[in-house]
Amino acid sequence: MNHLGDAHLRNWTLRLAALLAADTQDQLAWLGERELETKDVVEEVELLCRVSEGLAERGAFEPEDLRDLRAIGRRLGEIDATCRVGLWEYALAVDPAWDDIRSLARQFLLTRLGDWRQPLPRPVRPHTGDH
Template sequence: MNDFGDAHLRMWTLHLTALLAAGAQDQLAWLGNREWDTGSVVEELELLCRVSEELTERGYFEPENQRHLQTLGRCLAEIDTARRAGLWNDALTTDPVWSDIRTHARQFLLTTLGDWHQPLPRHFPSHTGPH
């Protein structure tokens, strides 16, 4: 990939991770009336973890940053098919794995940017979008 594409993917990773790091109430407020399918969100986040590995190889993230995303990826892998059913809006407050994911996302942002408190991304169209 070219530098522009890699830089865009790095920003995409940081924006999604900022959303994951936010508190549940902030995440729900960000979602608003949109209802996202948990399975689609998990697939998107698993893609984020795979892409970040390649970005690390090309120097866009440090190996220490990548370790936090790998841990986050392992949490995602633990979400079985039954827990991927339903809406992410509900899972954010009922499935304890999302609390673990918040912790790992915060650690990633802390080591990458020096502070996990980041602005939430602007709303973006997504194939995970409205259910």
């Protein structure tokens, strides 16, 4: 790793993978009252999976990490447009793709960190427009 941006993106990828790997109940607890759209989760993870290619070229991830991240990206790409509509909390409950993604994220974290159980990222507070 040779850039501060690389370290930030690597850490964000690991945090997001921890959220994806968490048990459904923990994901729902993390969501709390937040209304997070499924399409936004899919887009964020797909972006990080694509960015990971460059991170691996610069040494931030190992080749086996990249293989796991590509698998997550492929599975996300298989989620059709109708399943991307609506709140993520509902998709977690009804779309089996998220069980597959959970398993893939766990494999990524096991390979990278030796344990899939990682602290979840701090929830982002909703933007209210007030300063």
